Every structure is written in structure tokens, then in C-alpha cells.
Amino acid sequence: MASSSHIQNSEALETETKRESQLAAERAKKHLKSRRAREWRFKLWGRAAVLFALASLIWLLFSLAGTGFTAFQQNFMTLDVELTESVISPDGTRDPQELRGANYRRVLQETMYDLFPEVTERRERRDLFALTSASGATHQIRLMVYNDPSLIGQTVTLTVPTSDNVDQLLKGYIDRDLPESLRKVSNEQIVWIDSLKKRGIIKKKFNTILFTHPDSRDPELAGIAGAVVGSIMIVVIAFLLALPIGVGSALYLDEFAPKNKWTDLIEININNLAAVPSIVFGLLGLAIFINFMGLSRSIPLVGGMVLALRAFPTIVVATRAALRSVGPGIVNGALSLGASHTQSVFQQKLPLAAPGILTGSIIAMAQVLGETAPLLMIGMVAFVTEVPNSVTDPSTALPVQIFLWSDSAERAWSERTAAAIIILLVILILMNGLAIWLRNRLEKRR
Amino acid sequence: MDIQNPKFVCRDVRVHYGDFEALHGINIDIADRGVTAFIGPSGCGKSTFLRTFNRMNDTIEGARVSGSVTMDGQDIYDKGLDPVLLRARVGMVFQKPNPFPKSIYDNVAYGPKIHGMTSGKAEMDALVERSLRRAGLWEEVKDRLKIAGTGLSGGQQQRLVIARAIAVNPEVILMDEPASALDPIATAKLEALIQELKERYCIIIVTHSMAQAARVSDKTAFFYMGDLIEYDATEKIFTNPGDTRTQDYITGRTG
Known part of the structure; x- marks a missing residue:
């Protein structure tokens, strides 16, 4: 009697345990779905966050590179400058004091005018001269002559930056189709620039000035x-x-x-x-x-x-x-x-x-x-x-x-x-x- | 228990961490040679007590030691005694092998260097070799003394740390569960080394392994809840303990 009830009890216990574990397994299965969904959502958020950060960085770099890279090149003019003695040292003494203050601008102007002999009018000549970076070029000539006065009377070849407007036009930042009054470069100047470009006098080169010069009022002469x-x-x-x-x-x-x-x-x-x-x-x-x-x-x-x-x-x-x-x-x-x-x-x-x-x-x-x-x-x-x-x-x-x-x-x-x-x-x-x-x-x- | 010419005599040693009393007045004499093992469940104060012998408790914020600990009759908590000199006489080996991230040679040479114990490279070379030999590591590392000590296996690292401690010529070596991070083979080597070292040094070892205590030690002290319960010859402790708490612990009923 006692042993049979014991067997019945143990059978009942077994079925109960089985039922309980089945129930638990079903619940866990259901719960698993929502757990996986939660995991998946979390992963998605993580990927979105990383993607956002990466996209911002790439955008920044591309916009910088897009605007900035053209600055590493600049248009230069190669000019044959005649260092006329009558302009630089009219009395022929070649006194250092005099050489320091001589009118090198005049020398440069003559060089530019010689490139386009047909330009004779005063206003036109001023526009022509504006194509070159006047202060940078005159400074370069002054240094040259002051250091070696024997150059006076000879013709030297100089490479000087163009003015910033010429540079910007050639890089395509100034729109040639704009009405002339809205443009920084006149129609005549565009003709001259194209001619100089064709003659090989204006050439684009690596912009060493950006690295070797200190700051300046003129963009073409400014460096870091x-x-x-x-x-x-x-x-x-x-x-x-x-x-x-x-x-x-x-x-x-x-x-x-x-x-x-x-x-x-x-x-x-x-x-x-x-x-x-x-x-x-x-x-x-x-x-x-x-x-x-x-x-x-x-x-x-x-x-x-x-x-x-x-x-x-x-x-x-x-x-x-x-x-x-x-x-x-x-x-x-x-x-x-x-x-x-x-x-x-x-x-x-x-x-x-x-x-x-x-x-x-x-x-x-x-x-x-x-x-x-x-x-x-x-x-x-x-x-x-x-x-x-x-x-x-x-x-x-x-x-x-x-x-x-x-x-x-x-x-x-x-x-x-x-x-x-x-x-x-x-x-x-x-x-x-x-x-x-x-x-x-x-x-x-x- | 009576001990002839004890190395350490401790009377009513209490250690406080802030307001908490970790040891409640320990009285014990430690023999000049041989191995003394401290056993007991975690938190019983055996490691704390071990650190009173080289005053490493001084480096723990808020720890205070009272009572008296004398080494060869001299109070090691005397105000005039510099713990730096005490630690040159009482070396220590820690639970986790902690060689310096330097070459094997520099590890062993560090102690003698800071104490200015040698003059000249030849003397230092000899001392490094002697220490590594005594630690049973020389044959394994003699061709690569320049490699980093951290590149050795765990058991080798622990023997390197022992060589490092031996190099400053201590009288005592304290070991705080030195084999708990080692595999059985490395542990066996370490235990064999302890058997050799006990001829020269007074060794005190804290261990969680009762089998280890039974194998390596001559005398065993059982600690429980900050008290020294029983202290006797190892054989006596493990075969015929005098206190039921000791009995319960060594038979695995507590701890």
C-alpha cells in the first residue's frame, strides 16, 4: 500500500515537473523573440551613430579639400625685366641708399607695357599693370638689384605671382559670363590674360609662397x-x-x-x-x-x-x-x-x-x-x-x-x-x- | 608552544583598519629556521598578520598595529627603526607573481642596487647568479638574462621573485599564498624549493591549501576570525588537533 502510493506520488511529481519545464520553455521562446528584436534595434542604433559620425567627418574633409586644394597651386608670370640704368640710378652713382628707394615699379611697368605694345592709353595701361602682383614683384627686383648692383643695365628673368584676381579667374572662381560691371576682371583684362596664358608667360605652379611667406595684405603674397x-x-x-x-x-x-x-x-x-x-x-x-x-x-x-x-x-x-x-x-x-x-x-x-x-x-x-x-x-x-x-x-x-x-x-x-x-x-x-x-x-x- | 631561540616574538598584536579590529591580540613565537604555515578561512587575518613582520601594513591607508613584535629581541615597531632596513632583512613573496617589467638580470639586481650592496659589475654578476641558483632558476634562464622577467611562465616568475628577495640577503622570507596562481607542476617545484630554502632562512607561509601546509611546514598556526586558535607542530595539527574549530576546518566542515 505504502509503496504503491509512493510510486503514484513520484509519477505525479514527474508529470508536474515536465509540465512546468515545458511551460517555461515556451515562455522563454516567446521572450527570445523580443530579446532578439531588442538586440537588433540596439545594433542598428549603433551602426547609425557610427555612420553619422563618419559621414560628418567625410563631409568636413571633402568640403575643406574642395575649397582648399586649389590654394596649393598659384599662377605665376615669368617676365624678362630690363633693369634700365636711367630709371634705377639716373645719375649712375649706384649709391646703396639710392638703390633702396629707386623706382622699381617703373621698371616693372615698362616690362608689362612691352608685352602689349598696342596698349597705349593711360587707363588701359593701369589695368594691364594690375595683372601682376606689383608689391611682391617690385620687392623682388629691389632685393635683386640691391644685392648685386652689377645687374643694372642687364635683362633678368623673374617669376612673380599674378594678382589674386588673375589667379582666381584662371582657377575658374570668377565667372567669365557675368556682366562686366559685376566682375572684378574687365573684358580687356580677360583678353590679355588669355593671351599671356597662350604665350606661356602665365603658368600654374606649386604655391611655395603659402609655406614660406608670413601674412600679407595681398592674398597672392600671404603665407602661413x-x-x-x-x-x-x-x-x-x-x-x-x-x-x-x-x-x-x-x-x-x-x-x-x-x-x-x-x-x-x-x-x-x-x-x-x-x-x-x-x-x-x-x-x-x-x-x-x-x-x-x-x-x-x-x-x-x-x-x-x-x-x-x-x-x-x-x-x-x-x-x-x-x-x-x-x-x-x-x-x-x-x-x-x-x-x-x-x-x-x-x-x-x-x-x-x-x-x-x-x-x-x-x-x-x-x-x-x-x-x-x-x-x-x-x-x-x-x-x-x-x-x-x-x-x-x-x-x-x-x-x-x-x-x-x-x-x-x-x-x-x-x-x-x-x-x-x-x-x-x-x-x-x-x-x-x-x-x-x-x-x-x-x-x-x- | 615552547620554541628555543625564536626569531620573532609577538605579544598582544592587534591590527586595526580604521575602526575595524582585524586581529584581536595575537601571541606567537616563530622559530629561527624552518617553515611556519598560517592557515585559516578567508578573512581570518592571516595575511594581515604576515604583513606585520615586514611592516607592509604601514603602506595601507588607515591600518594601525599595536602590541609588540620583536625580531632577534629588537622591537621592529620601534620609532627609530627604518622599515626600509627591516624589509631588507625580511623579504616577501606575493600571491600574484610581480616581477618588474625589466630584464631577469635587472629584477634580481634591483634590491642589491638600491642598498648599495655590491661594488662593480663582476660582484653583481656573481650575486645575481648565486641568487638565481638558490631559487632553482639559473639553469632555465642563464642564457637569456636580458629578456624581460614578465616573459617567463607563472612558476618561473614566482621563483624569479624569490631570487629577487634572496639577493638582498634576508634572514626571513614571507610568502603570501605563493602557489595559488600556479599549476600543480609549478607548485611542486616551488614546494621543493621551499624545502631547500628552509635550511638557510626563516620562512613564514600563508596558504589556503591544507595539503600544502601539511607538505611543506614544520609548524602550523590556525587563525579564525582574527584570533590565533591553535599553534603546534604541523603533524600534531593535522592528526590530532586540540580545538574543535581546527578540527572542523582541516576536515572541511568550515572555511
Whole structure:
């Protein structure tokens, strides 16, 4: 009796268990559908987000390349200039003082007029002369003659940039079908330009001026050399100041400072410093370095010091993250051998954290390179037509140069603005690439 | 338990982490030679107690040690004693092998270098070789001393760490679960090494493996909830424990 009821019980238990597990399996099956749908939706969102980011980047690059690449080439005129003695040194003394101030414009004008002997009217001749970049060309002739007065009386071959309007017309940015009154180039000028082009006097070449010249009022003579040198000086100064101070602060706070509310306060404020709008750093620099310490405006020294303040919190945060990523095992190992705390930090922990610190610092320097607002506050927005020779020479920086050019009216500036942005981006990509390369190299050594 | 010429004498040792008392007054004498094993369930305070012998608890924020620990009669918590010099006499091997990310040679040479123990490269070479030999690693690595210590296998790394500790000529070697990250073959090698080393050094080992404690140690101390429950010859502990809590732990009923 007892044994049969036991068997019945166990049979009942078995069927119940079976039914329960079947039910559970059915529910799980139903639920699986919605789980898969959720997964699929999430993947879709992810892909859409990545696609959006990628599309924005590609759009940016293409629009920049589209406007900017033409600036890397420019139309030049090759002219045979006769250095007439009666114009340059009428009394024949060839006095250096006289050579410096001689009427080279006249020499150039004669050359241009000779190209089209049929043009005789004063107004027409003025339009003809406007095809060349007058100030650039006369400067070139002046330098030549001043350095070698024996050239006077001879004919020299010069390559000078055309005026920006000629360049823009030949690049197709000025519409030939527009009514003449709306065009920057007259019908007559178009005829002359086409003739010069046909005769091989005007030729398109690689635009070295963009890389070797400082800023200028004339687009065809403007380059980024001054801005690039200024930017390099600023980045180097900012790096030399911010790296030791930043790494030192991070090391002290993380490894040596007592943990109390004062160090907490300092920590919070360093993190806040990273979030301060950059223009505020410009005001701070203006107040401290220029008004209080009496340094000049517009100089890379002040720019570098201001941007060191900007880079400082980034380096502190990166350094502390790098230090914390080193496990306690290494430090404990050194301590257990009888190394002092300082030794274990400097001999074992810091070398291991170095790749992270370096990467963070280079990213900080990339920020510094692209920073514009604080430089406006300390007067680095000035129009500087010379490449700075020292950190106390007035200068500008690459992003500020872009800002200045983007504000100018002539059509020729817009392609140069885009070209300068391309160059800035290339430098930034190179810096980030350097960071990755250094990190990989240092990590391989571990 | 009576021990002749003990290396360490601990009286009423208490360790606090902030307000939490991890050890409630430990009294123990540790023998000058041989292996002493500390066993007990997780959180019983055996690792904490191990770290009082080389003052590694000093490096933990909020940790306080009271009571007295003497080494050869000298109070190691004396204000005038520099823990840096103590740690040169009391080496330590950790649970996870932690060689420096440097060459095998530099790993072993690091300790002697910071203590200025050798003059000249020949002397250092000899010391590195002697230490690696004593750790039973020399034959395996003698042709590749310049490769990174982190490139060795886990068992080799742990023996490298022992060689590194031996290089500074310690009197004591503390081992905190040294075999818990190793496979059985590497563990067997390590245990054989411990058997050799106990002739020269005072070894204290914390282990979770009772079989290991039974194999390698001469004396065993059982810790439970911050108290030292029983301390006796290993054979006695594992065959005829005097306390039911010890009995329950070694037979697998607790812990």
C-alpha cells in the first residue's frame, strides 16, 4: 500500500515537473523573440551613430579639400625685366641708399607695357599693370638689384605671382559670363590674360609662397610661415612649462600628499580648471603676464604661458589616471625589497606610467595647438608681416591666422583659409599619430 | 608552544583598519629556521598578520598595529627603526607573481642596487647568479638574462621573485599564498624549493591549501576570525588537533 502510493506520488511529481519545464520553455521562446528584436534595434542604433559620425567627418574633409586644394597651386608670370640704368640710378652713382628707394615699379611697368605694345592709353595701361602682383614683384627686383648692383643695365628673368584676381579667374572662381560691371576682371583684362596664358608667360605652379611667406595684405603674397613658427614656439613653451608642473602636481597629490579635505579641495579645483572656458585663461594671462608682469602683447612667450595653464589640468588628470593604472604589485614588490616609497614611485611606477603620461601630454599639446580664444585676448590676433625670430617677437598662431583670413573679403582668401585649416589638421593628425606610435613603442618595452 | 631561540616574538598584536579590529591580540613565537604555515578561512587575518613582520601594513591607508613584535629581541615597531632596513632583512613573496617589467638580470639586481650592496659589475654578476641558483632558476634562464622577467611562465616568475628577495640577503622570507596562481607542476617545484630554502632562512607561509601546509611546514598556526586558535607542530595539527574549530576546518566542515 505504502509503496504503491509512493510510486503514484513520484509519477505525479514527474508529470508536474515536465509540465512546468515545458511551460517555461515556451515562455522563454516567446521572450527570445523580443530579446532578439531588442538586440537588433540596439545594433542598428549603433551602426547609425557610427555612420553619422563618419559621414560628418567625410563631409568636413571633402568640403575643406574642395575649397582648399586649389590654394596649393598659384599662377605665376615669368617676365624678362630690363633693369634700365636711367630709371634705377639716373645719375649712375649706384649709391646703396639710392638703390633702396629707386623706382622699381617703373621698371616693372615698362616690362608689362612691352608685352602689349598696342596698349597705349593711360587707363588701359593701369589695368594691364594690375595683372601682376606689383608689391611682391617690385620687392623682388629691389632685393635683386640691391644685392648685386652689377645687374643694372642687364635683362633678368623673374617669376612673380599674378594678382589674386588673375589667379582666381584662371582657377575658374570668377565667372567669365557675368556682366562686366559685376566682375572684378574687365573684358580687356580677360583678353590679355588669355593671351599671356597662350604665350606661356602665365603658368600654374606649386604655391611655395603659402609655406614660406608670413601674412600679407595681398592674398597672392600671404603665407602661413609666421603663424606656423609662432604656433611651434607656443606649443614648445606650453609643453616645457605644463609637463613638469603637471606631472609633479599629479605625483605629489597621488603619492605623497596626506589625504585630507585640503587635498580634496585642491583635487576638485584642478578638475574644475579643466572645465574653465579657454577665453578666461586669456583674460587671466592678460591680467597677470601683460598688465602685472609687464610682458609685451602678441608674443609667443605669453601665448605659451597662457596655454600652459590650459594644458596643465589635462596633463594632471592624464598623469593620475596613468599612475593609477599601474597595479599595486610592482610597488609592493619594490617596497618589500627595501626600496623607499620615493624610490618605488620613481624607479618602478613612473616608468610604467610614462606611456600614458606622454600620450595625455601630446593630446594636451594638440589642444594647445588648436586653441584660439585665449590668444585673441592677449593680442596675438595682430597683423604680423614677419616671421618671428624669438619668443619675444610679435607673432600670430595658426588657428588665429585662419580666423583672420576667414574674415577677409577677397575671394582668394577663402581658398587660403581652407588650405590653412588643412595644414592645421595635418599637423594635428601627425601629433596624434606620434602619440600612438610613442605609446606602442614604450609599451612594447615592458 | 615552547620554541628555543625564536626569531620573532609577538605579544598582544592587534591590527586595526580604521575602526575595524582585524586581529584581536595575537601571541606567537616563530622559530629561527624552518617553515611556519598560517592557515585559516578567508578573512581570518592571516595575511594581515604576515604583513606585520615586514611592516607592509604601514603602506595601507588607515591600518594601525599595536602590541609588540620583536625580531632577534629588537622591537621592529620601534620609532627609530627604518622599515626600509627591516624589509631588507625580511623579504616577501606575493600571491600574484610581480616581477618588474625589466630584464631577469635587472629584477634580481634591483634590491642589491638600491642598498648599495655590491661594488662593480663582476660582484653583481656573481650575486645575481648565486641568487638565481638558490631559487632553482639559473639553469632555465642563464642564457637569456636580458629578456624581460614578465616573459617567463607563472612558476618561473614566482621563483624569479624569490631570487629577487634572496639577493638582498634576508634572514626571513614571507610568502603570501605563493602557489595559488600556479599549476600543480609549478607548485611542486616551488614546494621543493621551499624545502631547500628552509635550511638557510626563516620562512613564514600563508596558504589556503591544507595539503600544502601539511607538505611543506614544520609548524602550523590556525587563525579564525582574527584570533590565533591553535599553534603546534604541523603533524600534531593535522592528526590530532586540540580545538574543535581546527578540527572542523582541516576536515572541511568550515572555511
